[in-house]
Amino acid sequence: MTERSPAWRRRALVRRWLMASFVFGQTLVAGYYLLWVLPYHGGTIVELGMLGLFAVLYAWIAVGFWTAVFGFVLRLTGGDRQSLLRRHPPEVLAQTPLQKTAVVLPVYHEPVHWTFSGLKAVFRDLERAGQLEHFEFYILSDSRDPEVWLEEQAAWRRLCRELDADGRLFYRRRTVNLNYKSGNVADFLRRWGRRCRYMVVLDADSLLSGKTLVRMVQLMEREPRVGILQTNPAIINGRTLFARLQQFANRLYSPLFATGLAAIQMGDAAFWGHNAILRTDAFMKHCGLRKLRGRGLFGGPILSHDFVEAAYMGRAGFEVWLEPGLSQSFEESPPTLADELSRDARWARGNLQHLAIMLFEPGLRFAHRMAFMNGIMSYLASPLWLAFLVLTTIEAVQMTLLPIDYFPEGHQGLIPLWPEWRPEWALGLAVSTLMLLFLPKFLAVADQLIRGSARGFGGAVRMLASVLLEIVISVLLAPVRMLTHSRHVIQALLNVTVRWAGQNRTGEATWRQALVTQLPGMVIGAGWSAFAFTLDPMFFFWSLPVAIPLVLAAPTHVLLSRTGPGTALRKRRLLVIPEEQEGLPLLDDAARFRSETGGGTSLGAVAEAVLNPVLNRLHCQLARPRGHHGRCRAPAELTGRFIKAGPDALSRQELCRLLQDRDCLARLHTQAWRAGPESWWGQRIQALGDGSR
Amino acid sequence: MPDTVCQQALDRVLTYLDQAGVALSDDVCRRALNLVDAALLEARTCGGDVLQAAMDRLPGYFDLPQPAAPTPWPPLARGSIGYRHD
Numbered sequence: 001m002t003e004r005s006p007a008w009r010r011r012a013l014v015r016r017w018l019m020a021s022f023v024f025g026q027t028l029v030a031g032y033y034l035l036w037v038l039p040y041h042g043g044t045i046v047e048l049g050m051l052g053l054f055a056v057l058y059a060w061i062a063v064g065f066w067t068a069v070f071g072f073v074l075r076l077t078g079g080d081r082q083s084l085l086r087r088h089p090p091e092v093l094a095q096t097p098l099q100k101t102a103v104v105l106p107v108y109h110e111p112v113h114w115t116f117s118g119l120k121a122v123f124r125d126l127e128r129a130g131q132l133e134h135f136e137f138y139i140l141s142d143s144r145d146p147e148v149w150l151e152e153q154a155a156w157r158r159l160c161r162e163l164d165a166d167g168r169l170f171y172r173r174r175t176v177n178l179n180y181k182s183g184n185v186a187d188f189l190r191r192w193g194r195r196c197r198y199m200v201v202l203d204a205d206s207l208l209s210g211k212t213l214v215r216m217v218q219l220m221e222r223e224p225r226v227g228i229l230q231t232n233p234a235i236i237n238g239r240t241l242f243a244r245l246q247q248f249a250n251r252l253y254s255p256l257f258a259t260g261l262a263a264i265q266m267g268d269a270a271f272w273g274h275n276a277i278l279r280t281d282a283f284m285k286h287c288g289l290r291k292l293r294g295r296g297l298f299g300g301p302i303l304s305h306d307f308v309e310a311a312y313m314g315r316a317g318f319e320v321w322l323e324p325g326l327s328q329s330f331e332e333s334p335p336t337l338a339d340e341l342s343r344d345a346r347w348a349r350g351n352l353q354h355l356a357i358m359l360f361e362p363g364l365r366f367a368h369r370m371a372f373m374n375g376i377m378s379y380l381a382s383p384l385w386l387a388f389l390v391l392t393t394i395e396a397v398q399m400t401l402l403p404i405d406y407f408p409e410g411h412q413g414l415i416p417l418w419p420e421w422r423p424e425w426a427l428g429l430a431v432s433t434l435m436l437l438f439l440p441k442f443l444a445v446a447d448q449l450i451r452g453s454a455r456g457f458g459g460a461v462r463m464l465a466s467v468l469l470e471i472v473i474s475v476l477l478a479p480v481r482m483l484t485h486s487r488h489v490i491q492a493l494l495n496v497t498v499r500w501a502g503q504n505r506t507g508e509a510t511w512r513q514a515l516v517t518q519l520p521g522m523v524i525g526a527g528w529s530a531f532a533f534t535l536d537p538m539f540f541f542w543s544l545p546v547a548i549p550l551v552l553a554a555p556t557h558v559l560l561s562r563t564g565p566g567t568a569l570r571k572r573r574l575l576v577i578p579e580e581q582e583g584l585p586l587l588d589d590a591a592r593f594r595s596e597t598g599g600g601t602s603l604g605a606v607a608e609a610v611l612n613p614v615l616n617r618l619h620c621q622l623a624r625p626r627g628h629h630g631r632c633r634a635p636a637e638l639t640g641r642f643i644k645a646g647p648d649a650l651s652r653q654e655l656c657r658l659l660q661d662r663d664c665l666a667r668l669h670t671q672a673w674r675a676g677p678e679s680w681w682g683q684r685i686q687a688l689g690d691g692s693r
Numbered sequence: 694m695p696d697t698v699c700q701q702a703l704d705r706v707l708t709y710l711d712q713a714g715v716a717l718s719d720d721v722c723r724r725a726l727n728l729v730d731a732a733l734l735e736a737r738t739c740g741g742d743v744l745q746a747a748m749d750r751l752p753g754y755f756d757l758p759q760p761a762a763p764t765p766w767p768p769l770a771r772g773s774i775g776y777r778h779d
Contacts (some may be wrong), residue, residue, distance in 0.1 A: 136767070158765035170766045186774050193772025280772075288776035312777070413730050613713040618762045673709060674745045689708035 006225065006319070008082055016071075016367070019264055024343030027059040030432060038424045039399060041253045046395050046413040053388040061379050061436045064257070066139030075447055081261045088222050097217040098134040098444045101277070102196040103213070106184045107176075108142040110204040111150045113598035116159055118207055121590035123163055134217070136196060137165070140184050141173040149173055151620060157618050158599050171622075175660060182289055184306035190375070193284050195593070203274035203381070205232065209328035209586045216277040216326060227283065227318030230269060230276040231329035232258040236579055236587065238333055239567070240508065241339075242560035244575045246333035249470050251560035251577040252457060255676045258324040266611035267319030268367030271374075273306035275329045279318070282432040283309070284317035295357050296495040296542055297349065304350025307375055310370035328586065330579075336561035337477065338517060341484045348379040348488035354381030357465045367398055389528075396532070396539045441467055448675065456578025467573045474665075476549040476556050482523045483550065503687065509561035511554070518553035525550025605657065606647040607684055609665070616669040623662040632664035643671045646680040653655065702729045703749040709751065714758045721755070728754045 002609055034054050038047045040200060074080050107120055108424035119137065126132045131438060143149040156171040163169060174187055187202065198220055208231070216229055223229075226604035232254060238247035262269065271278075287309040289302045302308055310320045323389065334340040357364075445467055448454045456461035533540040549556070559565060569575050579587060609619045629672075634657050641649050642658060650658070658664045675681035732746035737749060752756075759762045 040714070157763060166763040167767070169765070172766050189772050189774060192767060192770050195767060195772040284772045285775040286777070288774040290776050509734075611712065613709065613757065614760055621762045622765055670748075673705070674742075674748050676744065677740075685705060685708055688712060689704050692708065692711050 001373045006267065008266050012264070012268065012367075014041055015264050015266075017062075019066055020071070023059055023062045026062050026432075027055055029457060030058050030429060031055045033432075034428045039427060040151075040347055044398075046391050046398065050388060050391045050395065053384050053391065057381060057384055057388065058433065058436075060381050061433070063374075065436040065440055067260035067264065068253070068256045068443055069260070071256035071258065072264055072440075072447055074259050075255065076450065079116075079325070080259065082225070082266065082322050083221060083262060083325060084219055084321050085567065088219070090187075091136035093200065093215065093218045093222065093417065097223050098138070098214065098217050099197040100134060100195065100487055101198040101200060101213070101217050102136050102188075102192070102280070103200045103202060103620065104136055104138045104140055104185065104188060104205075104607045105141045105202045105204070106142065106181050107152070107183070107204055109145060109148050110146065110153050114594050115154045115204045115451040116152075118205065118590050118616065119202070120593050121161055121586055122202070122206075122208055122210075123165065125586045126210035126213060126587050128210040129214055131210060132168070134220065135167045135168075135213065135492055138192070139169075139171045139189060140188050140403060141171070142177045142181070142184050143173065144177065144656070146609075146650060146659050147605045150659065151600060152620060153622055154600065154605065154608070154615050157615075173622075175624075175656075176426065178291070178305065179301040180305070182302065182309070186224065186288070189280070189284050193280055196280055197282070198277050198485050199278045199280045201274050203331060205592055206275050207236070207484045208275060209329040209415060209584070212326055212328045214285075219323070220277055220279060223319075223321075223564070225317075225319050226267075226321055227286075227313040227316070228269075228320040229326075230271055230320070230322045231326040231327045232262075232322060233272075233275040234327075234577075234579070235333045236330045236577070238335075238336045239563045240561050241563075241566040241569070243333040243335050245470055245473055245560070246340075247577060248457075248466055248575040249474075250333070251579075252463070252467070255324060256440060256447060258322065262324055264321040265322060265367060265371070267321055268314055268371075269310070269320045269322040269369045271306040271310035271313075271320060271367075273330060282313065282316065282318050285311045285382075286318070290351065292356055297353055297492055299355040302350075302357075303353055305376070307351075307354060307368075307371055310371070311357070311361070311364045314365040314368050314530045315363045320334075324447070325687070328584065329651050330587070337480070338509050338513065339559050341481070344379070345488045345491070348485060349492040351375040351379055351433050352489065352492045364484050366546060373406060379485050379489050382482040383489050385482050386486045388611075393528070393532070393539075396535055398537075400535045416623075438471060441471065441686045453578070456576075456581055458573035458576045460574075460575050468617035469569075473556075475545070476552065479525070479546045479549045480518070480521060480553045480556070482546075483524065490631075508563065509558055511558055512555040514557040519555055521553050522549045525553075551605055601688075603688070604647070607637070609659065610668045610672050611684065611688065613669070616665060619659070620662045620665050623660050623665055625662045630665045632658075632661060634658050634661060634664050637670070642668060642680065643675060644679070646684075698743045699733055701728055702732055702743045706747055706751060709748070710755060710757075713775055715755060724754050747767070 015114065025104065031051060033044045034051055038050065040047055042048055042051050079086060106117060116139070118169060119139070122131070123137060126135055139152070141149055143151050143152060152173070153171065154521065158170070160169050172188065174184060177183070179186065185199075186228065191200075198217055200216065202208065202209065212231065216231070219229060222227055231653045234254070235243075235247040235250040236687055240242040289305055291301055292299050313320055334343055354372040355376055358369050358376070371646060445454075445464060448457060448463065449460060454463050457466065466545050482598075525547040529543050529551075531539065532543040532547075566575075570580070600627075609615055638650065638658060642655075658668065672681040673685065675685075677683075703725060706728060707717060707722070710721060710725070715721060726752055729747055730745075732750055735741070735746045735750075736743045749751050
């Protein structure tokens with residue numbers, strides 16, 4: 001695209017300069033304060049190191065703070081007039097004809113019934129909106145476990161029948177999983193990329209209302225420069241205390257942060273990988289992800305694809321917008337801290353990998369390089385904080401155990417450098433840091449009170465109580481996350497492989513799991529605090545906000561993973577969100593569909609695929625015709641073992657070899673039904689017969 | 694009393710029909726009995742397993758429903774992914 005630069009760029013420039021001057025101005029003042037708080041005023045290497053780390057960390061949290069302030073002010077004044085939604089009157093948008101749009105759901109070992117029920121709710125909502133004819137749905141599976149992909153295929157068939165969606169709801173499974181989720185989507189585009197003008201990408205836990213989907217397509221039609229339009233999904237369906245806290249925090253604070261972020265990024269926003277619409281031809285033309293050519297972490301396939309795709313889209317001259325005004329877009333939180341941290345291990349690796357792209361990829365917009373920096377800092381901030389604590393401890397040791405150095409390294413001259421202690425300045429600095437961290441939360445409360453929508457959060461008093469509870473828990477979690485993220489960063493930089501797997505979306509943590517995972521942190525916290533006590537009582541007290549959460553990590557972990565406390569608080573209307581009070585057909589449908597039984601039997605998907613004549617026929621049609629003249633090409637020993645001892649006698653690879661082959665599947669069906677009554681299959685058939693009588 | 698071979702064969706046939714979506718009416722049961730009778734005769738005269746003989750004969754006795762599977766994917770409309778060359 002070689003058209004004239006759009007008008008929003010000038011406004012974005014002004015906003016970004018304003019933001020930068022607030023952030024760096026405030027950081028300069030805070031750094032100056034720190035210099036005077038430090039005993040040698042930056043006169044030693046340790047103090048210079050502390051100053052450098054402090055400046056980076058302070059600037060990092062100041063970015064978050066000013067983003068929220070921008071958001072607060074914009075919402076107070078009626079919203080950002082530059083946003084895409086505000087450019088077009090609702091009646092004009094409503095009259096905009098729709099274009100064919102693919103709704104794609106990439107899955108990898110997700111809970112099948114639960115995930116497909118969510119898609120069913122989206123389908124039904126589009127049907128209610130009367131616009132189904134413009135949309136096609138694609139389930140794109142990367143699942144490798146036959147128990148999972150056979151269940152997916154059976155569930156897809158059921159869904160097609162229930163929704164009368166033959167020819168509108170498709171299923172495709174890759175047997176060769178190259179390049180993770182982005183490879184899965186690229187595989188889809190290579191096959192059907194020219195069928196649809198737009199593509200909406202969902203995650204396994206995504207829910208988007210029909211109204212929002214329609215509005216997204218209409219906006220894309222009205223804004224041909226836009227390549228990606230990202231919604232700001234609200235977290236819902238939290239059941240454990242951890243998920244309910246995340247959900248409450250997201251629902252209350254996120255409007256401020258998202259509005260501020262969207263106002264600063266404008267058409268240079270990021271893509272978050274799901275709950276977004278993409279212009280298919282532009283995406284295919286410009287967003288191919290080459291393997292990185294570096295070493296270690298910086299070589300091989302790109303792990304976190306979404307930010308890179310947004311940057312490539314921007315490089316090609318297309319705009320990427322975050323539109324917080326597009327409501328009714330939902331996702332879910334990991335149920336436990338362990339699940340979140342496990343997901344963070346992958347994300348940390350992916351974000352750190354962006355360092356190579358941020359520094360060396362030519363032609364990217366500066367705003368997108370900053371988006372990479374933001375993502376990298378999400379994880380790098382943790383080891384930096386840890387390093388700051390280490391330097392602080394060294395400083396305390398030097399001040400306590402070593403004689404005062406009146407002429408530290410770098411300090412020349414005849415006048416000694418007198419160590420000074422200014423507690424009032426230290427207090428001012430601490431208060432300013434706390435303000436950066438916590439004031440946005442109270443701005444969010446004020447925002448809801450001003451709008452008169454506190455009722456959705458349980459009323460003003462309960463909303464405030466919920467915020468205080470959330471603050472306490474976030475203070476307890478911050479050091480735990482810091483230690484774990486530090487480990488993730490080190491592992492990523494050392495290129496230690498991280499398992500790529502679907503999320504746990506249901507389970508609770510056990511005491512054993514919590515103790516095993518949190519023990520190192522508990523020991524570090526207790527040991528550091530004890531050491532601080534031996535040095536200086538003041539330093540001991542200073543260490544407690546970090547040490548206590550570490551020592552309490554295991555009980556915190558277990559408590560947060562429980563659904564009981566989450567339910568109890570909900571009954572008292574604490575940590576509630578508007579969607580739980582008002583209801584929404586999309587969410588009600590999703591909850592109802594997920595609570596219904598899945599339709600499978602106790603046999604397991606593999607045995608059912610072999611025995612059930614209808615499903616066997618379906619799986620045969622979806623499998624590859626590998627053999628010639630109806631011959632199964634798997635070794636006879638393999639089929640023999642399968643028929644003699646059942647699926648458990650074969651490895652996953654062996655099972656895939658049999659079950660991906662159309663002729664083998666058909667042969668297994670025939671042989672299993674001819675097996676003797678006492679055999680493994682005979683007993684399963686007997687159980688089927690008993691069950692149906 | 695342990696199941697006799699014919700009872701096992703009849704159970705197997707009826708279970709298969711049920712799994713295939715055939716309603717087990719009186720007529721279906723009569724035909725299943727005929728099938729098992731034929732399978733027993735075959736096993737006695739030619740040797741072999743009654744269960745297998747019954748299952749082999751099943752398609753000849755019943756028109757099993759052949760529900761069409763949904764269309765797994767639409768006709769191809771291939772696109773190519775663009776990779777920038779520096």
